[in-house]
Each structure stands twice: as structure tokens, then as C-alpha cells.
Amino acid sequence: MKNTKEVPFFILLFLSMNLLWGQEYMITDFGAKPDGTTLNTKTIQSAIDKVSKKGGGKIIFPRGEFLSGSISLKSNIELHLQKGSVLLGSTDPDDYGQDDPKGPDLDENKVTPSRMALIVANNVTNIALTGQGTIDGQGMALAVTIDSLHHLGVRRVHNYNYRRMRPNEGSRPMLFAFTESKEITVTGLHLKNSACWGLFFERCSDMVLDSLKVTNRAFWNNDGMDITDCKNVKVTNCNLDTADDGICLKSHTPGYFNDNIYVANCTIRSSASAVKFGTASHGGFKNITIANIKVFDTFRSAIAIESVDGGDIENIKVSNVIAENTGNAIFIRLGHRAGEKPGTIKNVHIKDVKVQVPFGRPDIDYDLRGPEVDFFHNPFPSSIVGIPGHNVQNVILENIDISFPGRASKAMGYIPLNDLDRVPEKIDDYPEFSMFGELPAWGFYVRHAEGVTFKNVTINARNTDFRPAYVFDRVQNISITDSDVVPVSTADQLVLKDAKNISISNVKVNGKSIAKIPVYGITLGLEGIESLD
Numbered sequence: 001m002k003n004t005k006e007v008p009f010f011i012l013l014f015l016s017m018n019l020l021w022g023q024e025y026m027i028t029d030f031g032a033k034p035d036g037t038t039l040n041t042k043t044i045q046s047a048i049d050k051v052s053k054k055g056g057g058k059i060i061f062p063r064g065e066f067l068s069g070s071i072s073l074k075s076n077i078e079l080h081l082q083k084g085s086v087l088l089g090s091t092d093p094d095d096y097g098q099d100d101p102k103g104p105d106l107d108e109n110k111v112t113p114s115r116m117a118l119i120v121a122n123n124v125t126n127i128a129l130t131g132q133g134t135i136d137g138q139g140m141a142l143a144v145t146i147d148s149l150h151h152l153g154v155r156r157v158h159n160y161n162y163r164r165m166r167p168n169e170g171s172r173p174m175l176f177a178f179t180e181s182k183e184i185t186v187t188g189l190h191l192k193n194s195a196c197w198g199l200f201f202e203r204c205s206d207m208v209l210d211s212l213k214v215t216n217r218a219f220w221n222n223d224g225m226d227i228t229d230c231k232n233v234k235v236t237n238c239n240l241d242t243a244d245d246g247i248c249l250k251s252h253t254p255g256y257f258n259d260n261i262y263v264a265n266c267t268i269r270s271s272a273s274a275v276k277f278g279t280a281s282h283g284g285f286k287n288i289t290i291a292n293i294k295v296f297d298t299f300r301s302a303i304a305i306e307s308v309d310g311g312d313i314e315n316i317k318v319s320n321v322i323a324e325n326t327g328n329a330i331f332i333r334l335g336h337r338a339g340e341k342p343g344t345i346k347n348v349h350i351k352d353v354k355v356q357v358p359f360g361r362p363d364i365d366y367d368l369r370g371p372e373v374d375f376f377h378n379p380f381p382s383s384i385v386g387i388p389g390h391n392v393q394n395v396i397l398e399n400i401d402i403s404f405p406g407r408a409s410k411a412m413g414y415i416p417l418n419d420l421d422r423v424p425e426k427i428d429d430y431p432e433f434s435m436f437g438e439l440p441a442w443g444f445y446v447r448h449a450e451g452v453t454f455k456n457v458t459i460n461a462r463n464t465d466f467r468p469a470y471v472f473d474r475v476q477n478i479s480i481t482d483s484d485v486v487p488v489s490t491a492d493q494l495v496l497k498d499a500k501n502i503s504i505s506n507v508k509v510n511g512k513s514i515a516k517i518p519v520y521g522i523t524l525g526l527e528g529i530e531s532l533d
Contacts, residue, residue: 023051023054023056023057023058024057024058024059024060025047025051025057025058025059025060026059026060026062027043027044027047027059027060027061027062027066028062030043030044030046030047030050031043032044032047032061032066033066034061034062034063034064034065034066034085035064035065035067036064036065036067036086036088037067038067039067039068039069039090039095040066040067040068041068041069041070041071041090041095044066044068044071045071045072047059048071048072048073048074048077049074051077052074052075052076052077055076056074056075056076056077056126057076057077057078058078058080059077059078059079059080060080060082061079061080061081061082061085061087061131061133062082062084062085063082063083063084063085064084064085064086065086065088066085066086066087066088067088067089067090068087068088068089068090068095068118069089069090069092069094069095069096069118070095070096070097070116070117070118070119070120070173071118071119071120072119072120072121072122073119073120073121073124073127074124074127075124075125075126075127076125076126076127077124077127077128078127078128078129078130078185079119079128079129079130080128080129080130080131081129081130081131081132081133081134081135081189082131082132082133083131083132083133084133085131085133085134086133086134086135086136087118087133087134087135087136088136088138089118089135089136089137089138089139089142089173089175089193090138090142091138091141091142091145092145093142093145093146093149093155093173094155096116096117096118096173097115097116114169114170114171114172114173114174114177114196115177115179116171116172116173116174116177117173117174117175117176117177117200118135118137118173118174118175118176118194119135119175119176119177120176120177120178121176121177121178121179121181121184122178122179122180122181123179123180123181124181125181125182125183126182126183127181127183127184127185128184128185128186128187129185129186129187129189130185130186130187130188130189131188131189132188132189133189133190134189134190134191134192135175135189135190135191135192136192136193137173137174137175137192137193137194137195137218138193138218139172139193139194139195139196139216139218139219139222140193140195140218140219142172142173142195143166143167143172143195143196143218143219146167146171146172146195147166147167150167157171158170158171159171164220164371166219166220169196169197169221172195172196172219172221173194173195173196174194174195174196174197174198174199174200175191175194175197175198175199175216176191176198176199176200176201177200178200178201178202178204179201179202179203179204180202180203180204181204182204182205182206183205183206184201184204184206184207184208185207185208185210186199186207186208186209186210186212187208187209187210187211187212188210188211188212189212189213190212190213190215191212191213191214191215191216192213192214192215192216192218193215193216193217193218194216194218194219194222195218195219196219196221196222197216197221197222197223197226197244198214198216198222198223198224198225198226198242199214199224199225199226200226200228201225201226201227201228201230201233202228202229202230202252203228203229203230203256204230204231204233205230205231205232205233206231206232207230207232207233207234208234209225209233209234209235209236209238210234210235210236210237210238211236211237211238212237212238212239213238213239214238214239214240214241214242215241215242216240216241216242216243216244217241217242217243217271217366217367217368218243219243219368220243220244220368221243221244222242222243222244222368223242223244223245223246223248223272224240224241224242224244224245224246224247224248224268224270225238225240225246225247225248226245226248226250227247227248227249227250227258227261228249228250228251228252228258228280229250229251229252229253229256229257229258229283230258230259230261231258231259231260232259232260233258233260233261233262234262235247235261235262235263235264235266236262236263236264236265236266237265237266238266238267239266239267240266240267240268240269240270241269241270242268242269242270242271242272243270243271243272243366243368243370244270244271244272244370245270245272245273245274245276246268246269246270246272246273246274246275246276246295246298247263247266247268247274247275247276248273248275248276248278249261249276249277249278249285249288250278250279250280250281251280251281251282251283251284251285251309251311252280252282252283253282253283254282254283254310254311254339255283256282256283257283257284257285257286257311257312258283258284258285258286258288259286259287260287261285261287261288261289262289262291263275263288263289263290263291263293264289264290264291264292264293265291265292265293266292266293266294267293267294267295267296268293268294268295268296268298269295269296269297269298270295270298270299270300271298271299271363271366271368271369271370272298272299272300272370273298273300273301273302273303273304273331274293274295274298274301274302274303274323274326275290275293275295275302275303275304275318276301276303276304276305276306277304277305277306277307277313277316278304278305278306278307278308278309278333278431279306279308279309279337279430279431280309281306281307281308281309281310281311281313281343282309282310282311282338282339283311283312284307284311284312284313284314284343285307285311285312285313285314285316286312286313286314286315287315288315288316288317289317289318290303290316290317290318290319290321291317291318291319291320292319292320293320293321293322294321294322294323295321295322295323295324295326296323296324296325296326297324297325297326297362297363297365297366298323298325298326298327298362298363299327299361299362299363299369299370300327300328300331300370300432300433301326301327301328301329301330301331301433302321302323302326302328302329302330302353302355303318303321303329303330303331303350303353304331304332304333304431304433305331305332305333305345305348306331306332306333306334306335306431307333307334307335307342307343307344307345308333308334308335308336308337308338308343308428308430308431309337309338309339309343310336310338310339310340310341310342310343311339311343312343312344313343313344313345313346313348314344314345314346314347315347316347316348316349317349318348318349318350318351318353319349319350319351319352319353320352320353321352321353321354321355322353322354322355323353323354323355323356324355324356325356325358325362326355326356326357326358326362327357327358327361327362327380327433328357328380328382328433329353329355329357329382329400329402330350330353330355330382330383330384330397330400331382331383331431331432331433332345332348332383332384332385332392332395333383333385333386333431333435334385334386334387334390334391334392334448335387335426335427335428335429335431336387336390336427336428337428337429337430337431342387342390344390344393345386345392345393345395346392346393346394347393347394348394348395348396349395349396349398350395350396350397350398350400351396351397351398351399351400352398352399353397353399353400353401353402354400354401354402355401355402355403356402356403357379357402357403357404357405358405359379359405359406359407359463373434375413375437375438376412376413376438377412377413377434377437377438378407378408378409378412378413378438378442378465378467379404379405379406379407379408379442379465380433380434380439381404381439381441381442381443381444381445382402382433382443382444382445383433383436383439383444383445383446383447384444384445384446384447384449384452385436385445385446385447385448385449386447386448386449387425387427387448388425388427388448388474390448391448391449391450391475391476392448392449392450392452393449393450393451394450394451394452395449395451395452395453396452396453396455397452397453397454397455397457398453398455398456398457399455399456399457400454400456400457400458400459401457401458401459402443402458402459402460403459403460403462404442404443404459404460404461404462404465405461405462405463406442406461406462406463406464406465406487406488407463407464407465408442408464408465408466408467409466410466412438413437413438414438415438415439415440416440417440417468417495420440420471420473420495420497423436423437423439423440423445423447423473424436424437439471440467440468440471440495441467441468441469441470441471441495442461442465442467442468442469442487443459443461443468443469443470443485444459444469444470444471445471445473446470446471446472446473446475446478447471447472447473447474447475448473448474448475449475449478450475450476450477451476451477452475452477452478452479453478453479453481454478454479454480454481454483455479455481455482455483456481456482456483457480457483457484458483458484458485458486459484459485459486460484460485460486460487461486461487461488461489462488463488464487464488464489465487465488465489466489466491467491468491468492468493468494468495469485469487469493469494469509470485470493470494470495471495471497472494472495472496472497472499472502473495473497473498473499474497474498474499475498475499475500476499476500476501477500477501478499478501478502478503479502479503479504479505480503480504480505480507481503481504481505481506481507482505482506482507483506483507483508484507484508484509484511485507485508485509485510485514486509486510487509487510493509493514494514
């Protein structure tokens with residue numbers, strides 16, 4: 001027999017759970033009422049506590065609506081929702097406890113913005129939520145109630161967001177708040193309508209999230225899944241429709257980081273970004289695989305990789321991403337918003353990606369849309385941007401096909417090619433693909449980066465764009481091979497400023513070798529052109 005270390009952790013996880021959950025219990029036998037109006041919080045919690053004391057087991061919810069406030073899972077407990085069963089979140093804020101006076105501020109002793117959630121798990125082992133039922137947080141009604149009670153002075157919200165006129169994240173319950181727990185399985189369910197983030201996991205390990213439908217569009221800041229400083233996580237076959245980021249990896253605390261995360265075969269629709277690393281990035285992200293992702297009608301980036309709080313991002317593999325009607329393809333940002341020193345981004349391999357970027361908002365038909373940028377601009381390119389003295393390192397873009405809308409106008413936004421310093425550094429700003437304002441390229445804007453490889457990359461503009469396809473500013477060791485640029489323009493398509501060791505081989509612009517097309521090179525610091533085939 002093979003050593004167990006060679007068996008994938010998720011297989012061992014299922015085997016262990018099957019052994020532990022032999023005993024089954026019906027929640028109605030404990031007195032729970034499936035009428036949608038009886039508050040079952042104490043009954044459900046009592047059932048969990050009693051079954052836990054017996055060593056664990058499966059608690060089954062039959063068809064019907066079980067209204068509840070916050071419940072806390074214990075070790076060796078499975079909640080199984082049969083088809084037609086709904087765990088319905090209470091719309092009374094008092095059924096979830098009080099928000100923390102510190103709001104979403106974080107430190108080493110406070111691992112979540114809030115422990116308020118419909119289902120809470122803290123420091124437990126071997127838990128599961130399974131079945132074909134639904135968990136509905138009734139988030140719109142709950143959030144509006146929280147907002148109204150604050151303005152009436154009945155139940156004050158700490159750090160209320162008066163700019164956006166809404167209660168902050170720390171005051172609105174999530175669907176899940178799982179912290180410092182391990183051996184977690186969530187499968188088959190429809191999870192919807194949180195008042196805040198949907199599924200939140202922090203400092204957890206050995207997790208399987210499979211075949212979930214996540215519909216989280218009830219209110220603002222409605223992320224789908226937030227995986228924070230976790231290890232050994234497998235997310236597969238999930239369908240997410242979210243008002244904020246779809247699948248978001250976060251790191252809240254220095255010294256902790258996400259490690260060995262696998263996300264595959266998921267479909268994402270988002271009014272923010274589909275898959276995002278950050279923005280909370282204090283510890284970091286290592287050994288992450290994202291594969292076979294379909295993205296559509298998404299406002300911001302298909303893939304966003306961001307370290308701005310001192311965290312290290314390394315060994316990232318992204319492959320087989322198809323994004324239609326998505327506002328931005330790839331955004332990679334190293335900044336310094338927090339932390340003693342800037343973090344790092346290195347060893348990122350993105351391949352087999354096809355993106356169609358529209359002209360205008362891709363989420364215009366959403367009932368709930370993310371805030372628009374507050375300045376005039378042309379369509380944004382993909383970008384890879386570090387800060388002075390801290391480069392993004394070793395990024396491979398392979399087999400990439402991005403269709404851009406074109407239609408840029410100098411009346412909307414204009415950065416002259418002889419004044420690229422006009423693009424601000426924004427070192428300590430919140431990271432977002434629109435953070436720099438107008439950008440001087442229509443395809444890729446790269447600054448403060450080294451060791452970036454473009455291999456078999458095709459970018460095309462569907463309409464005329466006066467800007468070049470590529471702008472490289474303060475970069476080194478850049479390689480572009482076997483690639484195509486298809487502009488509706490006769491303008492120069494490659495701009496180099498303070499660029500060292502640039503290798504260009506078999507690159508065509510509208511079918512012609514780049515050597516036969518004017519190349520605009522700002523000569524200040526330009527050196528090391530190895531080839532122009």
C-alpha cells in the first residue's frame with residue numbers, strides 16, 4: 001500500500017469523514033419547524049451540541065424552510081440539506097450578535113473583519129455542509145434593517161460608511177465565517193443572499209468546496225468566496241454570480257499566507273473581478289493553481305494578482321481561462337500600501353487565456369453594479385506594474401488572445417509618448433486596473449518589471465486606437481516571441497523607455513514583420529535590443 005503522504009489530501013478527507021459520520025439525525029426530531037417563520041436558532045444549536053457530545057454525526061434537514069439566526073458548528077458535524085430544504089437566515093440583526101467596535105481593522109489577534117455569520121465555525125475539525133438544498137441569508141432585508149436601525153439610533157453601526165451611505169463589512173453578517181479550522185467539506189448546495197461576503201475562510205486547512213452554486217448579489221461587498229491565509233484548498237465545479245469579487249484570495253496577517261490552493265472548472269460572473277489575489281496581502285500567496293475558468297459579464301479583471309501590503313506572491317499558475325464581455329484581462333500589481341516593506345511578485349505563469357474586452361461597462365444590465373471610475377478615460381489595457389526599486393519578476397504570458405475594443409479618443413484621455421512620466425506611480429493606493437488613470441497603451445502597459453516573457457500572444461483592436469499596443473517603461477529582460485499585433489491603425493505599436501535587454505523575435509503587426517513596421521523607441525536608457533526579426 002502506498003504511503004498516505006502520496007494520497008491527495010482531499011481523498012483522505014472524504015475517507016475520514018465517511019468513517020466518522022455513520023449516525024444520522026433528523027433536525028425535526030429535535031423540534032425544528034420547517035415553516036419559514038419559527039426561529040429555530042436555539043433548536044438547531046442544541047442539536048449540533050448534543051450530536052457533537054455523542055462523537056459527531058450527520059444532521060439532516062428535510063424539505064421546508066428553517067429560519068435561523070447564527071449557529072456554530074462543532075467538530076465531526078455534518079449538516080445535510082435535502083433537496084427542497086432551505087436554511088433561511090433571520091433578518092433581525094440581533095440574531096447574529098454585535099459588530100466589533102474596531103470594525104474591519106485587523107491585527108494578529110483578530111482574524112476576521114467580523115465573526116458574525118449565519119454559520120460560524122472556529123477552531124474545529126472535520127465539518128461539512130452537503131446536499132442539494134439552499135442556504136439563503138436574506139441579505140438585502142438584513143442589510144437594510146441594519147442600515148435603518150443605525151439611522152434611527154436604535155442599533156448603531158461602528159465605522160458607518162457615510163461616503164457610500166451603507167453599513168461597513170464588519171457590521172453585516174456573512175453566510176459562513178470559518179476560522180482556524182481544518183478538514184472542511186462543502187458540496188452540492190446553493191448558497192445565496194449574504195448581507196456581506198459569502199463564504200469566508202481564514203487560517204483554515206484541508207478544505208474541499210465542490211459543485212456549489214453561489215449567488216451573492218443581495219448587497220454591496222458581496223464576494224463569493226474569500227480564502228484567507230489557508231492551506232490545502234480545493235475549489236472545483238462551482239458557479240458564482242457575485243456583486244463583488246468572485247473568488248478572492250486574501251492574506252490578513254504577516255507571517256501567514258495562502259499555500260497549495262487549487263481552483264478549477266468554475267464559472268464566474270462578477271461586478272468586480274473574477275479571480276483576485278488581494279487586496280489584503282499582508283502575508284502572501286504561494287503555490288496557487290487556477291485552471292479551466294469561464295468568466296462572463298464581469299466589470300473588472302478576469303485575473304488580478306496584487307501584493308500591496310508586504311506579502312509575497314510566488315509560484316502562481318493560471319491556465320485555460322475564457323472571459324467574454326469582461327472589462328480587463330490581466331492585472332498584476334506590486335505596490336506598498338501597508339507593511340514594513342514592499343512584498344514581491346515572482347514566478348507567475350499565465351497561459352491559454354482568451355478574453356474579449358467590450359467598449360463600456362460589461363455589467364450595465366446588472367441590478368447591482370460596482371462604482372464607476374470618476375474620470376474620463378479610454379479603454380484600459382492589461383498591465384503589469386511594480387514600483388521604483390521593486391520590480392514584478394519572472395512573469396510568463398503564453399498562448400494569450402485578447403480582443404480590445406479600440407475607439408480611443410485624445411479628447412477622452414491622452415498621455416503623450418514623450419511624457420510617460422505623466423502616468424502616476426500611486427505607490428500606496430488601493431490596487432485596481434483603473435488606478436493609474438488614463439494609460440498610454442491599448443494592449444499591455446508594463447512598468448517596473450523584469451523577466452517578462454510574451455510567447456504566442458495575440459492582441460487585436462476591433463476599432464482604431466491612436467495608442468500603441470505595447471508600452472514598456474523602466475523594464476529589463478523582456479522577451480516577445482511568436483506573437484501578433486492586429487491594430488486598426490498605422491501608428492507605432494511598440495514603445496520602449498528605459499528598457500534593457502529586449503528580445504523580439506517573429507513578431508508581426510497586421511501580418512508584417514515588426515522589423516518592417518516603425519518601432520517608436522524613446523532612447524533615454526534604451527539598450528540591449530538583441531533582435532528585431
